[in-house]
Amino acid sequence: MPNSTNQQILLKNRPVGEPKESDFALVETPIPELGEGEVLSRTIYLSLDPYMRGRMSDRASYASPVELGSVMVGGTVSQVVKSNHPQFSAGDFVLGYDGWQAFGVSKGETLRKLDPNQAPISYALGITGMPGMTAYFALLDIGQPQAGETVVVSAASGAVGAVAGQIAKLKGCLSVGVAGSDEKCDYVVKELGFDACINRKTQDLNTALKAACPKGIDVYFDNTAGAILEAVLQQINLGARIPLVGLISQYNAENPPPGPNLMPLLVKRALIKGFLVGDYQQRQGEFINDVSQWLQEGKLKYKEDIVENLENAPNAFIGLLQGKNFGKLIVKVSEDPTR
Amino acid sequence: MPNSTNQQILLKNRPVGEPKESDFALVETPIPELGEGEVLSRTIYLSLDPYMRGRMSDRASYASPVELGSVMVGGTVSQVVKSNHPQFSAGDFVLGYDGWQAFGVSKGETLRKLDPNQAPISYALGITGMPGMTAYFALLDIGQPQAGETVVVSAASGAVGAVAGQIAKLKGCLSVGVAGSDEKCDYVVKELGFDACINRKTQDLNTALKAACPKGIDVYFDNTAGAILEAVLQQINLGARIPLVGLISQYNAENPPPGPNLMPLLVKRALIKGFLVGDYQQRQGEFINDVSQWLQEGKLKYKEDIVENLENAPNAFIGLLQGKNFGKLIVKVSEDPTR
Numbered sequence: 001m002p003n004s005t006n007q008q009i010l011l012k013n014r015p016v017g018e019p020k021e022s023d024f025a026l027v028e029t030p031i032p033e034l035g036e037g038e039v040l041s042r043t044i045y046l047s048l049d050p051y052m053r054g055r056m057s058d059r060a061s062y063a064s065p066v067e068l069g070s071v072m073v074g075g076t077v078s079q080v081v082k083s084n085h086p087q088f089s090a091g092d093f094v095l096g097y098d099g100w101q102a103f104g105v106s107k108g109e110t111l112r113k114l115d116p117n118q119a120p121i122s123y124a125l126g127i128t129g130m131p132g133m134t135a136y137f138a139l140l141d142i143g144q145p146q147a148g149e150t151v152v153v154s155a156a157s158g159a160v161g162a163v164a165g166q167i168a169k170l171k172g173c174l175s176v177g178v179a180g181s182d183e184k185c186d187y188v189v190k191e192l193g194f195d196a197c198i199n200r201k202t203q204d205l206n207t208a209l210k211a212a213c214p215k216g217i218d219v220y221f222d223n224t225a226g227a228i229l230e231a232v233l234q235q236i237n238l239g240a241r242i243p244l245v246g247l248i249s250q251y252n253a254e255n256p257p258p259g260p261n262l263m264p265l266l267v268k269r270a271l272i273k274g275f276l277v278g279d280y281q282q283r284q285g286e287f288i289n290d291v292s293q294w295l296q297e298g299k300l301k302y303k304e305d306i307v308e309n310l311e312n313a314p315n316a317f318i319g320l321l322q323g324k325n326f327g328k329l330i331v332k333v334s335e336d337p338t339r
Numbered sequence: 340m341p342n343s344t345n346q347q348i349l350l351k352n353r354p355v356g357e358p359k360e361s362d363f364a365l366v367e368t369p370i371p372e373l374g375e376g377e378v379l380s381r382t383i384y385l386s387l388d389p390y391m392r393g394r395m396s397d398r399a400s401y402a403s404p405v406e407l408g409s410v411m412v413g414g415t416v417s418q419v420v421k422s423n424h425p426q427f428s429a430g431d432f433v434l435g436y437d438g439w440q441a442f443g444v445s446k447g448e449t450l451r452k453l454d455p456n457q458a459p460i461s462y463a464l465g466i467t468g469m470p471g472m473t474a475y476f477a478l479l480d481i482g483q484p485q486a487g488e489t490v491v492v493s494a495a496s497g498a499v500g501a502v503a504g505q506i507a508k509l510k511g512c513l514s515v516g517v518a519g520s521d522e523k524c525d526y527v528v529k530e531l532g533f534d535a536c537i538n539r540k541t542q543d544l545n546t547a548l549k550a551a552c553p554k555g556i557d558v559y560f561d562n563t564a565g566a567i568l569e570a571v572l573q574q575i576n577l578g579a580r581i582p583l584v585g586l587i588s589q590y591n592a593e594n595p596p597p598g599p600n601l602m603p604l605l606v607k608r609a610l611i612k613g614f615l616v617g618d619y620q621q622r623q624g625e626f627i628n629d630v631s632q633w634l635q636e637g638k639l640k641y642k643e644d645i646v647e648n649l650e651n652a653p654n655a656f657i658g659l660l661q662g663k664n665f666g667k668l669i670v671k672v673s674e675d676p677t678r
């Protein structure tokens with residue numbers, strides 16, 4: 001039986017601009033009794049993702065904002081402590097959405113059992129989870145990369161971008177990343193196998209894109225919007241496809257900044273299409289099959305950036321929006337008995 | 340036999356901002372001898388269209404710029420004077436691309452014969468021509484309007500917008516126009532049968548769009564970009580489609596202005612796709628069949644704004660970019676023997 005006290009991180013204030021540690025509060029609360037069909041789990045890993053910034057604001061978005069004083073939401077990999085649901089038993093590893101807390105109570109229907117022999121359980125928060133699935137469907141469904149085409153990926157060392165660029169390579173494309181440091185760019189090219197990577201902080205985007213993409217850009221996998229999108233639009237080819245997956249560059253903006261001029265879209269008969277992974281829930285099987293196989297065959301590489309202790313989640317999340325993480329950012333909330 | 344002198348309007352300077360009359364030059368030149376397969380035609384109607392502003396600049400666009408000192412390009416309806424091509428005889432009415440001049444010499448392959456009994460020959464520059472075809476394919480192929488959905492059309496009284504909004508009605512949609520005067524709005528609603536029309540100069544776009552589109556916006560047929568696109572994005576529904584057909588709002592801009600923030604595209608998983616009618620040349624038959632039938636059944640209305648004399652073309656074109664025309668703008672260059 002667990003300690004009957006839970007640790008939770010609550011959203012205390014709606015951040016203005018960059019979130020601050022003081023926008024969050026760490027509290028201890030009692031663990032509630034389990035209702036029918038409910039499962040109590042101990043959080044092992046908490047996923048930190050850029051989309052969470054949107055949930056901290058009360059601007060209209062695709063999901064309702066986190067209420068002030070409530071636990072911050074987030075994907076979790078946990079071990080079941082106690083179960084009132086027939087499909088789960090104590091000791092099971094599960095993927096859930098318990099948020100920023102040490103223990104979570106959730107309906108069994110919202111959990112997915114994980115097999116620790118198939119892949120490290122934390123992967124379910126990254127390459128075999130929501131970020132991997134985002135990369136897979138946004139690239140293949142909207143981007144439709146064809147062998148020989150050029151695919152550019154922003155935030156290329158991040159959880160989503162790293163997978164998108166590698167899949168582009170698997171599909172026979174020239175794969176060009178954009179990342180925020182030489183170290184990240186080295187990783188993207190040498191470890192992940194992208195053909196090139198542009199350091200957006202030290203290189204001129206237009207010049208560097210032109211050099212890295214001599215045949216123009218057919219697909220731009222956009223995690224960031226902002227200046228990178230603007231530069232990419234100058235180099236797009238006829239019929240280019242731009243899955244708009246994230247707007248990291250502006251998540252902290254107090255007022256939404258203007259976007260790029262859209263003339264190149266008309267001239268090149270290109271498209272920009274917004275993407276949300278939740279729309280693909282029913283096609284999860286396709287993704288899991290392909291990505292599991294590619295992982296087993298060593299065709300996909302994956303890097304995690306693991307931060308210890310729940311109390312460090314706010315600071316790690318603040319760094320995430322500044323590009324400080326290197327690899328998929330997760331918080332290790334408690335011991336992982338499988339490693 | 341024609342007079343052996345031609346009147347031509349040349350592009351003298353690349354306009355900076357709004358074109359001025361001094362950017363053009365009216366000259367008299369000899370009519371060249373006909374080569375093999377060539378046709379000499381007398382221009383009856385010259386089409387003036389916003390896209391021509393792009394051809395006056397040397398910025399990258401989907402077509403190469405008009406060379407300084409050359410005849411301005413443009414669609415024409417003409418009568419054949421002399422033909423070295425087996426498919427055309429003197430007296431035939433033809434649709435061509437002879438540009439801003441009183442007589443044109445062109446390859447027979449570039450001409451399409453017009454039947455003056457089917458529709459007024461000038462219609463081939465508008466509702467049964469390039470603008471009508473733009474409206475038809477951009478709306479139906481990219482917009483994919485479904486009965487019961489809401490379609491917003493900018494430049495709604497213009498040659499393209501008027502057709503797009505009427506086709507949206509024919510497809511069972513709520514059709515909302517945006518135009519630049521009360522007179523145009525009256526025409527759009529009372530004559531063309533749109534459900535509503537917003538005067539972009541006197542009404543607050545956000546408020547007026549919200550009122551006119553109580554169920555949000557599913558399709559935005561964008562002729563203008565700029566402020567209207569920005570306001571529309573605030574009201575788009577899940578999965579909205581935005582054919583980007585023109586950017587009239589910025590054709591005179593010396594530097595391309597920023598576009599709208601693209602966050603709503605992501606949140607609503609919507610798409611913006613650039614459209615160019617030339618890509619649909621092979622599907623012209625579908626368009627001609629549908630639109631001819633709708634015209635015959637009285638389901639489509641069409642208005643022309645006819646300016647007399649070639650020498651007035653520059654001034655009329657300048658007004659077109661300012662929204663001064665009312666209906667499809669054409670220049671009557673010589674007598675129309677069919678009217």
